[in-house]
Amino acid sequence: MIKAGIIGSTGYAGAELARLLLGHPEAEIVWYGSRSYVGQEYSSIYRNMFRMVDAQCLDDNMEELAKEADVIFTATPQGLCASLVNDGILSETKIVDLSADFRIKDVAVYEKWYGLEHKSPQYIPEAVYGLCEINREDVKKARLVANPGCYTTCSILTLYPLVKEGLVDVSSIIIDAKSGTSGAGRGAKVPNLFCEVNESMKAYGVASHRHTPEIEEQLGYACGQPVLLNFTPHLVPMNRGILATTYANLKTHVTWEEVKAAYDKYYENEFFVRVLPEGVYPETRWVEGSNFVDIGFKIDERTGRIIAIGALDNLVKGAAGQAVQNMNLLFGLKENMGLTQVPMFP
Amino acid sequence: MIKAGIIGSTGYAGAELARLLLGHPEAEIVWYGSRSYVGQEYSSIYRNMFRMVDAQCLDDNMEELAKEADVIFTATPQGLCASLVNDGILSETKIVDLSADFRIKDVAVYEKWYGLEHKSPQYIPEAVYGLCEINREDVKKARLVANPGCYTTCSILTLYPLVKEGLVDVSSIIIDAKSGTSGAGRGAKVPNLFCEVNESMKAYGVASHRHTPEIEEQLGYACGQPVLLNFTPHLVPMNRGILATTYANLKTHVTWEEVKAAYDKYYENEFFVRVLPEGVYPETRWVEGSNFVDIGFKIDERTGRIIAIGALDNLVKGAAGQAVQNMNLLFGLKENMGLTQVPMFP
Amino acid sequence: MIKAGIIGSTGYAGAELARLLLGHPEAEIVWYGSRSYVGQEYSSIYRNMFRMVDAQCLDDNMEELAKEADVIFTATPQGLCASLVNDGILSETKIVDLSADFRIKDVAVYEKWYGLEHKSPQYIPEAVYGLCEINREDVKKARLVANPGCYTTCSILTLYPLVKEGLVDVSSIIIDAKSGTSGAGRGAKVPNLFCEVNESMKAYGVASHRHTPEIEEQLGYACGQPVLLNFTPHLVPMNRGILATTYANLKTHVTWEEVKAAYDKYYENEFFVRVLPEGVYPETRWVEGSNFVDIGFKIDERTGRIIAIGALDNLVKGAAGQAVQNMNLLFGLKENMGLTQVPMFP
Amino acid sequence: MIKAGIIGSTGYAGAELARLLLGHPEAEIVWYGSRSYVGQEYSSIYRNMFRMVDAQCLDDNMEELAKEADVIFTATPQGLCASLVNDGILSETKIVDLSADFRIKDVAVYEKWYGLEHKSPQYIPEAVYGLCEINREDVKKARLVANPGCYTTCSILTLYPLVKEGLVDVSSIIIDAKSGTSGAGRGAKVPNLFCEVNESMKAYGVASHRHTPEIEEQLGYACGQPVLLNFTPHLVPMNRGILATTYANLKTHVTWEEVKAAYDKYYENEFFVRVLPEGVYPETRWVEGSNFVDIGFKIDERTGRIIAIGALDNLVKGAAGQAVQNMNLLFGLKENMGLTQVPMFP
Known part of the structure; x- marks a missing residue:
């Protein structure tokens, strides 16, 4: 034990x-x-x-x-x-x-x-950046794992194959993310009271949220060049869940199947990353309580952009679940041990 | 398997x-x-x-x-x-x-x-009424198990020791119950739309809800006489959870400890029934996603009544979880097998 | 002005x-x-x-x-x-x-x-207890008005005709009340955080809530004898709204119409009290943002009890709206001036 | 009348x-x-x-x-x-x-x-496109007013001064919008049930929502050239409110004050459009129940983009309120008659 x-x-x-x-x-x-x-x-x-x-x-x-x-x-x-x-x-x-x-x-x-x-x-x-799907081998050998942020895990996993495979213009990336309120922590603050959060939605940390440089650094490693992007988090009246809607200009004309192949190249054998069928997009309810990241995407022929959307549970894959996944790697256990729960719905 | x-x-x-x-x-x-x-x-x-x-x-x-x-x-x-x-x-x-x-x-x-x-x-x-904590031995031998209703499981387990031990006047029982909306099912009906349920609360089935005779019959078995009571269910804007606030006149003066002893007589070794310490009352969030029933109670010296409160997850102990518990009994498995999840909060 | x-x-x-x-x-x-x-x-x-x-x-x-x-x-x-x-x-x-x-x-x-x-x-x-529908004439002459509590306004108005007309045994009254979270105020406290309140329901102040003696005193005036009752408030994951489900033993056999006549005797000309048709019960959404109190009731022939249910917006009729109503009385204005908004739904 | x-x-x-x-x-x-x-x-x-x-x-x-x-x-x-x-x-x-x-x-x-x-x-x-702040004079003379969509009103008013004044590259516009569930209507459909919407968030109509061409057409009129943009609506577990987070590349270096001056040029005397102070961003709770549109913006020096955010109540300024505003114009009444309610919070 x-x-x-x-x-x-x-x-x-x-x-x-x-x-x-x-x-x-x-x-x-x-x-x-x-x-x-x-x-x-x-x-x-x-x-x-x-x-x-x-x-x-x-x-x-x-x-x-x-x-x-x-x-x-x-x-x-x-x-x-x-x-x-x-x-x-x-x-x-x-x-x-x-x-x-x-x-x-x-x-x-x-x-x-x-x-x-x-x-x-x-x-x-x-220290090893503990995004297991990307840095698995390094994690196994680490003493000190830096467990990624909730928004960053969702954003990076959603964009990684697009950036790594050079499908998108990295200077055009915009991430519009939405989070449940547990991400704000358990501190007693007026803005997090039920009546302040319920029945409302807001952006915060506009062009200044701390997860921005973390996402930029990791995506920069993926494409081998510095990345600057816009990241806007929003607070949503729900307990758990992050949805990251990302936008980027496609470099060339590609089909849905070609992009799917890029995602499959990195995620086909990943237990926790579920790339959805064409026309299906992530919803946070489908990952609640689990370590899954769901990803869906659409190519907009009119504007030449791809809209790629990711969803995860901020407390699981966005925090504690990923930490356990890292622990499993550190100790040579099955990577999904203790993390195979069916997401809880409703 | x-x-x-x-x-x-x-x-x-x-x-x-x-x-x-x-x-x-x-x-x-x-x-x-x-x-x-x-x-x-x-x-x-x-x-x-x-x-x-x-x-x-x-x-x-x-x-x-x-x-x-x-x-x-x-x-x-x-x-x-x-x-x-x-x-x-x-x-x-x-x-x-x-x-x-x-x-x-x-x-x-x-x-x-x-x-x-x-x-x-x-x-x-x-058919055996599959309230495992009460009918465990009969369930083990059954072919056909009638899995109890959600409100009824919560109400009966909350009141059972009080009724069985003759502590309360059974003609005085009032059950005011509140349920999350998953209890209303997945049918496409206007009253169950998000905007109709959210930010509101209502009673329904007033003095006519079908769980009433089920509760009465089971409590009647417990005390050996017919029981008539009031049961009022309410719809709450949340997904899961039932809270049953029950009221009854105490027959004699008893202390909190004496009543606790009555609860312990029936539930001390029950894995799924958690009787809370004095001054602590159930909240549905503490049982969400689990098969637990939490029970707390207070004696009101002023009025001579006991207020006993129970909480469970209507989809788990109130339905599917109890069904699995019954399955475990039917097949000689450990009764809590597959049902030991920690409740999910928040 | x-x-x-x-x-x-x-x-x-x-x-x-x-x-x-x-x-x-x-x-x-x-x-x-x-x-x-x-x-x-x-x-x-x-x-x-x-x-x-x-x-x-x-x-x-x-x-x-x-x-x-x-x-x-x-x-x-x-x-x-x-x-x-x-x-x-x-x-x-x-x-x-x-x-x-x-x-x-x-x-x-x-x-x-x-x-x-x-x-x-x-x-x-x-000081005049500013429950306008009952103490209207005294309020008009007052210097100091004690604006009633939110739970108390709802509870008293729901029960008043029943108690005043001697229809119920006042020793049998039980009030099970549910409130939105704005009633807990804007103080920064962990139990009122979004994630603590959302997706949960709980009782609090069991047999000890401060609105109890206020209700008892006023109902005591109505019937001319001391009243002891049970009052249990609950916290509901919504911003506004109180629903009070009240129970009492009927002294004699009465019909719905007879009870309705008792309500009409006191409320027929009240702008803010809406007694609902038979079979219809209050829902907090129908009074949100308004100064209305909606009341519905059912006679349970089986148990000899009446279940009377009231709903109001705790911040309006339960607080600020009633205060304005009192102001209108104090200054000889039309009693509903500034208070005729249509409740906002959804 | x-x-x-x-x-x-x-x-x-x-x-x-x-x-x-x-x-x-x-x-x-x-x-x-x-x-x-x-x-x-x-x-x-x-x-x-x-x-x-x-x-x-x-x-x-x-x-x-x-x-x-x-x-x-x-x-x-x-x-x-x-x-x-x-x-x-x-x-x-x-x-x-x-x-x-x-x-x-x-x-x-x-x-x-x-x-x-x-x-x-x-x-x-x-037919006159009834976005009063822009087409006021035409509305006054119309027989047939096309009342704008909820997302479109929010998106257009948020972006209009930027596009009209030529501050942004119109080919770079991305609108990430979030709506409460009342926008989905009162039809009895499973996806709009409480348990399906609550505790979740999703995008829908990705690159295909019908409000896209409406926004494009109106912004095209503003800048005198065709506009193609990305518009992604999302469903949020709340009753009312739209938040539109918009992104665009700035053509030249501008200060917050310069952009504010552009907004003021069009909205300074508009009763219903409230441009917020620097560092303050809209939240839907602050407009609930009212005909206001709140707008805030931020210039991101790092990426050369502006993030402009708008909020309104989809049922009021996004539908019925704007319709009444149009009625007022049609009949020569004060434009804000019947529409001066203070937004209701909480």
Whole structure:
């Protein structure tokens, strides 16, 4: 059994990690970390786990945790993992960091977009960007995995084959993304109150959201040149789900089948990526609670653009599910172990 | 592997059965029955199961299905199961009927409340009311299990120890229940449109809902006398979940601990029934997607009443989950096999 | 033009007052009071009023406000109005208090249920309980109006004719009420976050909610004897709306028409109370945004009970709308002035 | 008083017309037309209007209605208005058609995108496209007004100053729009059921939605050249509201202030168009129930694009409100008469 510790277990992503790990046949949770609820019964905070978890919240002592755990998940605010990690910890355990601290290779870009000084830039080079479908082999060998962001996972997987295969003009990419409200976290803020979110829709972080450079960097690796794009996130009155509607100019005339072949080249054998039939587009309800990413696309002959749409559950493939997928890779387990749930509908 | 067939697999309860059985280690689905979608890919109707189910919808031919299946689930409108079942079928397979056809022992009561002539009254005596926590031993020996209704499961389990132990005046019972909209089914009806349900709440079936006699009959068995009560269901703008707030006059002065002891007498070893600590009350979010029933209660010294509240997921413990629990009993499997998911929140 | 000031204008009830008063032909708002947002543009907090309100938030200085305003609405937490009101203020202006400070005549009851020391018990005797349909004549002569609670308005108006006419056993009354989330206010609290409320339902304040003694006191006046009842509020994932499902034992056999006559006796000429036809029950969507209370009822011959159901918009008839109705009475205006909007659906 | 008739009064747009006209000081409704509910009480279908409307639904006899009404609103499916209108009718009354029949000047484009033969192409030339802010003077003189679509009103008003002033490359326009579910109408269809829409988000009509040519035609008039663009609508789990996020390449370097000046040139004196301060973006909740369009924009220096975002209530400014605005223009009334409601929040 893999002993897993969760730093930040009382946020939504941390609780989703708990949910998934409790159902994982080869893992057990040895540490429910929390800054706000130390000493409280975990199941008194997440009563869905009443009688399923008999543990109290512990503090964020990563040094001590490293001695107990085979893997540590940090589901914490930006900056925390970078400030805690050190050689000792990395020699004793593996880390899957769900924050952005090790996602971006260019530390200046990180510091600019996040407005933070990076406390452990020395670990950035070895950190592996844990988008399993793309960096699988590197993840297997890593000590430190930077678990991708929710919007970024959806956006990159949707666009990757188009960019990698040179089908689209990368200077024309626009990503219009929509997210359920769990992505905003469990902090007590007026804008996230039920009455503020319900029956409304808004854009936020317009031309300034922090997932932008992460998407640009990864797509840049795919096409071998810098990528600048527009990314606009929106808040939707639902709990879970991200839908990314992406637009790009096609470089040449291609058919739906030709583009499908490009997607199949990368995803045909991927368990978690489902490319939909022609004329069918993703809906977040069809992936809820699962680690799937659904992708559909349309070629608009009139404008010469492709509209490619991706959907995932932001707490699963966009956070905790992908983190478990990375754990599976780190420990040589079947990649989809503990992640084969049927999406829950309705 | 138990071969299972689902008649009515394209309704919400049928699809939930599919979701649960696909995750069950000892069962496989051999028949996706449907009246409306014969010949269509099941996963084109429920795209959450895209690439997880490779089967077309078949018709409702129960005779043929009985030859292939070890168990048949009928998730169909009232009257259908009663009209199809016969000796041949019952000699070849077991049936778990999710409709009301075999729930009520008094056929006159059934015919009055449902406005239907019962087509197979001869099977009513042998049918076992599949509320596992109460009728476990009988279920194990049954051929035909009448899977309880969603409201009834929640109401009965909430009230059972109080009634069985004689703590309350059964003539004073009032059940005010609230349900998510999946309980209304997948039929295309104006009152169930998003804009009609969202941002509203209403009572329906006031003093006339069909689950009333089912609750009364079962509670009557518990206390050994006829029970008449008020049951008022309400429609809530959410997908899943039932909350039953029940009221009854206490016969004598009792403490919270004494009542808790009564609950523990029946539920202490029940995996699926979670009686909450004092001062904590059920919320439907804590059971969503799971087979749990959460129960909490309060004694009101001022009025001499007890308020006992239960919550479950109407599609799981209120329908498909309990049906799988019954299947497990029928085939001698661990009762919670395939049903140990952590409730999904948020 | 009546000059109106709002203390607590940045809460939901205060903002609803602003919305209604901005559409009122005989009132203007001279003071947008707020504790948290002093000095900020009101329309930057409530952007629905962008370009409709050109005013900054002022502090809660009731002394100064009293000099400017003909009427002050206090939409503030319990205790504030009682701590600010004094003879000088009451000699200069009229007060409609939307908090509970002056609703309950028995100060001991207030202090027990609210856990607060009452700072101005000397004004309780003269305060008029502003349930206009019942206390209309007294309101007209008042200086200080205690605007009723949201649950209480709905519960009392639903039960009043039954209790007043002696049709029901008052010791048997049970009120099971359900409210949209705006009733919980705009405070930044985790339990009111979108993801915590959405897709769930729960009871709260079981046998302990503060609206209980308010309902009991008023119904006690109606029947001339003390009333003890059960009141259970529930939180529903919708913005607005209260539905109160009430139960009581009928004293004698009565027909639907006889009960309807009792309702008509009190409400036939009431603009805001709509008693529905037989077989029709209230739904909160039909009153949203309006000052209406819809009432429907059913006699259950089987159990000898009546189920009477009421619905209103908690921010309008349950708070700001009723406050404006009281203002209209205080100043001799047409009672429904500014309150004749068609409920907004969907 | 203007006598108004509504054909299609039982759909959501028709009911919203009723709501608005009932509050209009200079109009009265003389005809509640309906195909499905002839002979039924209007207020039994829309119980929000119980005791406010005392009328039965009448059939769609436009000939007869033309004799009684000063203005006819046709809130009907595509094709109906074109099949009913004739010279006699147009000589007796004015028509505001909320369908698409007379919106598109090029009949071939209409017939291609709508898949319908146009039954009255002879009236297309005289029909005025009723986007009041742009075609105000023409509307005043019209007999037949083509009331714009919901998505189109939002999209065009958001982009108009940018296109008209030549600030953007019109070949680069992308419109990613999101709509509440009332836009899908009141038809009983499975995809519009609560459980299908709630907790999900999807794109639909990808590169094929009928509002595309309407937007293109109007923006083409603005810039004097043909426009081809991408328009992708999405369905959001909320009742009302459209948010259009638009993207376009800026032709030259401009500042926020310069673009604001362009917006002000067209909208400074428009009551219903609210251009927001820098850094503030529209949210649908701030316009709900009102005829406002809120617009905000951002210049992305990195990509050389402008992101301009518009929000409106699809049933008001996107349908019934704009129709009333057109009526006001047709009859020489104040343009915002009956349309000055404060948006309702929450």
